Amino acid sequence: MAGFGLGLLFVLIWASAFTAIKGLVPEWPPLWALAARFSLVALLLGAILAARGVRWPSRGDGWRLAAMGVFGSAGYLGGAWLAALTLPSGLIALLSSTAPLFVALGEVAFLGRRVPAAAWAGLGLGWLGVAILGAGRGAAGFELHGVLLALGGALSQAAGILIFAPARNRVDAWTANAIQAAIAAPTLVLLASLVETRLPGAPSLTAIFSLAYGVVVVGIGGYALYFTMMRRLPPATAAALQLLAPPVAALLGWALLGEVLGWTDLAGGAVTLSGLALLFRARDAGGR
DSSP: HHHHHHHHHHHHHHHHHHHHHHHTTTTHHHHHHHHHHHHHHHHHHHHHHHHHHOOOOHHHHHHHHHEEEEEEEIHHEEEEEHHHTOOOOOHHHHTTTTTHHHHHHHHHHOOOOOHHHHHHHHHHHHHHHHHHHHHHHHHTTTHHHHHHHHHHHHHHHHHHHHHGGGTTTOOOEEEEEEEEHHHHHHHHHHHHHHHOSSSSOOOHHHHHHHHHIIIIIIIIIIIHHHEEEEEEEEHHHHHHHGGEEEEEEEHHHHHHHOOOOHHHHHHHHHHHHHHHHHHHHHHHHOOO
């Protein structure tokens, strides 16, 4: 039951992050905004780890964490935040939720893991629910480059998860988060200096609140839960929790922003929940 509660809290934080993006982007250039967020996260977590003592990972695990920072955070969120310039937050959440399928395929192709048929069926149902939600939201007609950026970010996240996966039981969540944030920050500074032509200006109160939320709630709390889920669940199963982000983001948009909540949002969420239930049942039956 505790694991279930942690999973729900993770989904809520993960979904809310897509809404919070709109408070900072496009007021600040996306990559510079992300670089600032990860820099602050790395500084705060560095102070926490210094106070509680640090058990540094081995060199091999350190390289895996570095890859997680480059691909699983900088690449993933860089694509999502750049897409926020042209796409609504709900659609970004929808496209980002493609990561679990990439992870499941990678587990089979690169990690040699056998994924039960019932688990594939659960992933398929989850995708069907996301597709129903996307169809109702009118995904067609949005700019193609924004869609490709979000999908590229999802693929990058999957690569980071797969590279990090062998070390997930050897590195605690706080250390993993601190190191990957410390790697993601300079990676994003480099990308921003190459891609973006303007620097951040003086932030509004909305931008400050969005940045603070991204640092404390998402960057520290959300990623701590993220790495905890990675330790407790197989990579594809942990990543599949993100399939709940689009319907939860739709609910948040309805509750906080006054967005319309259609029957396709409710139907898509119900189908996705059914798929996740099947996926977790298959995991338990397989003794994972």
